[in-house]
Amino acid sequence: MSILKNIGELATVNPKSGEVEKISDAFLQWSGEDVVKIGLMDEIPNDTEVFDANGMLVTAGLVDAHTHPVFAGSRANEFYLRNSGVPYMEIAKKGGGIRASVRMLRESSDATIRTQVQKNLDGFIAHGTTTIEGKSGYGLSVNDEIRSLKILNEVAENHPLEVVPTFLGAHEVPDEYRENRNEYIRIVCEEMIPKVAEKELAEYCDVFCEEGVFSVEESRKIFQAAKENGLKIRFHAEEFVANGGAQLAAEVGAHSADHLMAIEDSGIEALKNGKVVPIALPGTTFFLGKDSFAPVQKMLKADLPVALATDFNPGSSFTQNLQLMMTIGCVQFGFSAEQALKSVTYNAAKSLKREDKIGCISAGFQADFVVWNVSNLDELPYLFGTNHAKQVFKKGKLI
Numbered sequence: 575m576s577i578l579k580n581i582g583e584l585a586t587v588n589p590k591s592g593e594v595e596k597i598s599d600a601f602l603q604w605s606g607e608d609v610v611k612i613g614l615m616d617e618i619p620n621d622t623e624v625f626d627a628n629g630m631l632v633t634a635g636l637v638d639a640h641t642h643p644v645f646a647g648s649r650a651n652e653f654y655l656r657n658s659g660v661p662y663m664e665i666a667k668k669g670g671g672i673r674a675s676v677r678m679l680r681e682s683s684d685a686t687i688r689t690q691v692q693k694n695l696d697g698f699i700a701h702g703t704t705t706i707e708g709k710s711g712y713g714l715s716v717n718d719e720i721r722s723l724k725i726l727n728e729v730a731e732n733h734p735l736e737v738v739p740t741f742l743g744a745h746e747v748p749d750e751y752r753e754n755r756n757e758y759i760r761i762v763c764e765e766m767i768p769k770v771a772e773k774e775l776a777e778y779c780d781v782f783c784e785e786g787v788f789s790v791e792e793s794r795k796i797f798q799a800a801k802e803n804g805l806k807i808r809f810h811a812e813e814f815v816a817n818g819g820a821q822l823a824a825e826v827g828a829h830s831a832d833h834l835m836a837i838e839d840s841g842i843e844a845l846k847n848g849k850v851v852p853i854a855l856p857g858t859t860f861f862l863g864k865d866s867f868a869p870v871q872k873m874l875k876a877d878l879p880v881a882l883a884t885d886f887n888p889g890s891s892f893t894q895n896l897q898l899m900m901t902i903g904c905v906q907f908g909f910s911a912e913q914a915l916k917s918v919t920y921n922a923a924k925s926l927k928r929e930d931k932i933g934c935i936s937a938g939f940q941a942d943f944v945v946w947n948v949s950n951l952d953e954l955p956y957l958f959g960t961n962h963a964k965q966v967f968k969k970g971k972l973i
């Protein structure tokens with residue numbers, strides 16, 4: 575048995591009520607990979623291995639349910655281009671954006687990509703994130719998509735960060751198929767998806783559905799192939815244009831619909847009826863210099879379990895800091911500190927259908943938790959832009 579003593583405040587969603595509870599002067603006890611007990615310092619048991627939180631805040635390890643960690647090279651040039659007034663989708667149309675990352679990944683050796691992925695996984699842990707969903711999507715050929723997912727799985731296998739892999743072959747139409755998109759969609763459906771499924775390289779399939787990228791009809795076709803091959807579904811939907819992506823997410827039984835900056839009331843209704851978890855990506859809205867954030871307050875009014883994620887990627891959101899997403903959630907969506915915590919733990923875990931194992935500190939849950947450099951939850955989103963993670967534990971082990 576191990577114990578963490580002197581917790582100033584332990585803040586966690588209670589998985590039974592779904593509400594955030596805060597316990598002062600607490601201890602946390604675990605055995606192997608799982609939590610055994612939370613209690614008050616007055617009743618602390620004697621234990622073999624003792625860690626000291628020194629009066630600081632402890633929460634569950636954060637869960638980042640939307641990331642793109644497999645890439646090579648930099649798109650810093652696009653950051654400054656956008657800031658000088660060139661829109662993201664215009665850069666994409668001219669061959670930059672995702673396609674620029676695709677060219678860089680294809681030219682990179684396995685070793686180069688592996689080094690970058692390793693660095694990226696390290697970065698999540700350093701910020702208090704203990705589980706991520708991670709997408710491919712910068713290969714866009716049979717070989718390069720399989721290569722991307724293989725490297726992600728291999729690096730993750732020897733890394734404390736838990737990674738839920740997603741196949742995103744339909745991230746964009748690559749350069750060589752711009753005049754023949756139907757052939758590319760055929761390759762995604764008939765060659766990539768069956769290979770990814772057969773080799774068990776991904777749990778989910780995702781599509782970027784947007785004007786100028788993949789249409790709702792094309793997305794439906796790809797999801798059909800994904801489901802036939804046993805992949806579950808997440809969905810880049812309704813980012814810039816309301817096009818019925820939310821309705822399609824509900825129709826195909828997606829576990830999450832992500833971005834949603836342009837979602838309309840009927841789309842929110844569809845997510846509700848389809849039990850789809852909405853994931854807002856406020857770092858993307860911020861980093862693209864947009865002011866139309868996803869209508870999160872409307873989603874909360876509809877009683878939807880909104881999650882926040884970083885969308886970590888070299889183009890539209892180059893951050894691994896979920897603490898910063900909590901801050902933007904408070905400022906842009908009117909979140910309380912409790913809502914902010916729930917959005918990056920319990921609700922994010924729910925979008926991955928793992929809310930019975932991660933995202934809470936509770937008996938029987940995985941012992942994934944973080945000691946923060948602040949003494950209570952209110953302080954965590956408040957001092958923003960810095961990294962407050964002090965000690966990160968994954969499956970009971972201090973990393």
Ligand code: NIG
Nearest residue numbers: 671672782885887888889890
């Ligand atoms: O989620 N929206 C589509 N895909 C990514 C952007 C990837 C990129 O620009 O490289 C996103 O924002």
Ligand code: FE
Nearest residue numbers: 640642810885
């Ligand atoms: Fe994304």
